Amino acid sequence: MSSPLRGTVIGTDAVDQLQESFRGDLIRPSDFGYDEHRKVWNGSIDRNPGLIARCTGVADVRAAVRFSRDRDLLVAVRSGGHSFPGLSACDRGLLIDLGPMKGIRIDPDARTARVQAGVLLGELDRETQQFGLAAPSGIVTHTGVAGLTLGGGTGWIQRKYGLAIDQLESVDLVTADGEFVTASEDRNAELFWGVRGGGGNFGIVTDFQFRLNPVGPYVVAGPVFWAMEDAPEVLRFYRDWIADCPDELMTIAVQRRAPDLPVIPTELVGRHITAIVACYTGPVEDGERVVRPLKEFGSPLLDLCEPKPFLAHQMMFDASFPHGWWYYVRACDVAALDDGVIDIVVEHGERIASAISSVAIWQMGGAVARIEDGATAFNGRKAGFTFNINGNSTSFEGFDAERQWARDYWSALGPHHTSVYVNFLMDEGEDRVRQAYGSDKYDRLKALKRQYDPTNFYRLNQNIEPN
Ligand SMILES: Cc1cc2nc3c(=O)[nH]c(=O)nc-3n(C[C@H](O)[C@H](O)[C@H](O)COP(=O)(O)OP(=O)(O)OC[C@H]3O[C@@H](n4cnc5c(N)ncnc54)[C@H](O)[C@@H]3O)c2cc1C
Numbered sequence: 001m002s003s004p005l006r007g008t009v010i011g012t013d014a015v016d017q018l019q020e021s022f023r024g025d026l027i028r029p030s031d032f033g034y035d036e037h038r039k040v041w042n043g044s045i046d047r048n049p050g051l052i053a054r055c056t057g058v059a060d061v062r063a064a065v066r067f068s069r070d071r072d073l074l075v076a077v078r079s080g081g082h083s084f085p086g087l088s089a090c091d092r093g094l095l096i097d098l099g100p101m102k103g104i105r106i107d108p109d110a111r112t113a114r115v116q117a118g119v120l121l122g123e124l125d126r127e128t129q130q131f132g133l134a135a136p137s138g139i140v141t142h143t144g145v146a147g148l149t150l151g152g153g154t155g156w157i158q159r160k161y162g163l164a165i166d167q168l169e170s171v172d173l174v175t176a177d178g179e180f181v182t183a184s185e186d187r188n189a190e191l192f193w194g195v196r197g198g199g200g201n202f203g204i205v206t207d208f209q210f211r212l213n214p215v216g217p218y219v220v221a222g223p224v225f226w227a228m229e230d231a232p233e234v235l236r237f238y239r240d241w242i243a244d245c246p247d248e249l250m251t252i253a254v255q256r257r258a259p260d261l262p263v264i265p266t267e268l269v270g271r272h273i274t275a276i277v278a279c280y281t282g283p284v285e286d287g288e289r290v291v292r293p294l295k296e297f298g299s300p301l302l303d304l305c306e307p308k309p310f311l312a313h314q315m316m317f318d319a320s321f322p323h324g325w326w327y328y329v330r331a332c333d334v335a336a337l338d339d340g341v342i343d344i345v346v347e348h349g350e351r352i353a354s355a356i357s358s359v360a361i362w363q364m365g366g367a368v369a370r371i372e373d374g375a376t377a378f379n380g381r382k383a384g385f386t387f388n389i390n391g392n393s394t395s396f397e398g399f400d401a402e403r404q405w406a407r408d409y410w411s412a413l414g415p416h417h418t419s420v421y422v423n424f425l426m427d428e429g430e431d432r433v434r435q436a437y438g439s440d441k442y443d444r445l446k447a448l449k450r451q452y453d454p455t456n457f458y459r460l461n462q463n464i465e466p467n
Pocket of ligand 1: 076077078080082084088117139140144146147148150151155200203321460462
């Protein structure tokens, strides 16, 4: 049986033809730089596209789409390359690489940002923070704005300003026919509903326009560490402490072995810890007051929660998720950190073997939950917490064991699962994609898919099949 990720071979004549209407680089397997450009962030994904089309703008994207459609080529679309299951890579076929499209324009008066598809989170934050502004985004600076936003986009300022999609004003998109479409609340409104959570199913988004909001430049942020043995008390305290916290406060509970980083004292490195990482998006003095109970609870091993530039906090997790390691994730939402969930968290956290496996438990609620559920395709606005269970290794060695640990942890949480965030799915099949959207939204997305992509040309994504 042929793999859905394997396309047909692209002949030299065809490549020459594309070159006539293409401004960016076209990279063949025999060309210098092929290996560098075919790689994605997750080192466990190793695919070899027949051609890499490095787009410089909308004209290149349209040329690449028409070229592929006319030849019935398998197409992978890449912006930041951070898809956990490697859906922005293919064997043979055409890789449409938006990486060179790095344009960012901030309008500080209108408080908007126009952002091209190849921009990474850290690149956007750097520009917006020039004006003390930010668009909601994620927690690792080398993630792509495009893929993150199209799935929803969770991050440190979500409880104050919502998800990335909640501050999205419009997108420009190239359809499966190569047509150029703008979608906003006023233009192609159903498409705009669908791209806010529906991923890359409806076309290639070339440009995003975001509303910006004041953030920083200093925030009170960072982790407080406790020994894993203290996790039962820490997590119960944490649950009660955040129950009625202000929207400015966003937290993520982390379980892992303390990483080998310059900020971690040598004697702590490798020790199993529970950390609560906080970020207060508001005045520093208010933030210091709000996080004080956290810092004073029990006997922390380390306290790095303090005033710092928002840009520095955004980089905090970068070193823990570098390009090229082998990554596997299991994810689910739960309604609450009740005692049953905490018992599971404690039991499986203690079993972390790898120095680089970790669990992130995201606090949801706030502005995310206040937006009407039907307003966007994103599902799970009422989730209490989102689990991201990462079974990682630095190479193939030990990867199977880490994956098994992640699966076991996730299965133990089974009775508590509510939904799942689509951007945290692996390649898990149609039922899980349906679960991520819920049946009603999934059916509505299917109808939209039939309208914009009836042949499923864009299928290397969390796929919504047209039929
Ligand atoms: C280290 C790490 C940290 C993360 N942190 C967060 C976080 O804080 N918050 C969060 O919400 N998520 C987070 N994620 C998940 C992340 O949102 C998804 O992996 C997302 O798909 C990455 O986007 P990308 O552009 O880098 O990915 P890519 O691999 O380039 O693309 C991912 C998917 O989107 C499609 N796609 C990409 N660009 C376009 C486009 N321009 N138009 C249409 N379709 C497109 C691709 O075809 C593919 O199916 C994280 C992932 C990683 C690996």
